[in-house]
Amino acid sequence: MKYCSDCGSEVEYKIPGDDNRHRHVCLGCKTIHYQNPKIVAGCIPEQAGKILLCKRAIEPQYGKWTLPAGFMENDESTTQAALRETLEEANATVVIHDLYTVINLTHVNQVYLIYRAALTEQGFSPGAESLEVELYGEEEIPWDELAFPVMRETLRLYFDDIRTGSYTIRTGEIIRNDSGYEFTLHT
């Protein structure tokens, strides 16, 4: 951020008087421009024990597989966002069930909210941001071709829970480190 979105003056990056963090502050109108984490909302569309995955047609991670998910928009709820992303990426309709994972990705200022969901019988096909969409059982999932650690961990937890028949919401954190990442469960 170099310019004030309100008045067009230059901004400086400093700690405002009654604050303890660096902010972009307008040199003209003095507006403080806060920046906050974004929510990525998505779901685990299940049908007969198989999960719908999307092969990404966009960067980052072009060609890798992921659960349908994306940035939550203004004027929608988290479940509406999960429904919309699934429709956009997989032309699929789902019934959203319980919230399943809430995972912090502090290094990119994102919080993932992933819901369990039931894929309806209306079919699916690649949306504009997907190359392919496919139903996978646990053994068939391209574990080494998944786009994001947060989705790998969510899917691992999910298939563990399928075996016990009891689904528990998990909250946690993905922390990048030299060897890749560490996944810490909070609950």
Add this chain to the structure above:
Amino acid sequence: MKYCSDCGSEVEYKIPGDDNRHRHVCLGCKTIHYQNPKIVAGCIPEQAGKILLCKRAIEPQYGKWTLPAGFMENDESTTQAALRETLEEANATVVIHDLYTVINLTHVNQVYLIYRAALTEQGFSPGAESLEVELYGEEEIPWDELAFPVMRETLRLYFDDIRTGSYTIRTGEIIRNDSGYEFTLHT
């Protein structure tokens, strides 16, 4: 938003070519400026069945009571945000337990994430944004002087759960209407 924060040119509010929502698009460098909901993170600090509330020293809702909570910042996790807000508003340290409510406030583009928490023995006092901080049992809570519906509903659920001894995460939505608001539980 009137000016591009990257180059200072004017922006127009339009639907970009491959999009279906209005965005602020720079007339100069063509950058699309997305706007997304914010997370408000907080907690229910409990000690011996009583809950720590803060009387607000700032607008909106100056002089009304609320749970410690505030906008999540970049470079922190949701639990770190809840801890920080509790320290800032009530000079209190807590041990964060399970996530308890995830409530959408679509009319203000906010998602509240409230955790259960145990207040430590290190005491509490009003922070800069609080006039008073006080421990209240269910019967003592100033129910008519609470600042926000989302906190009233979270506290109601919590005291219901205290009676049963079993805490369940709830997700839902507060919808503004002519007579005030409607609270819908998703799960």
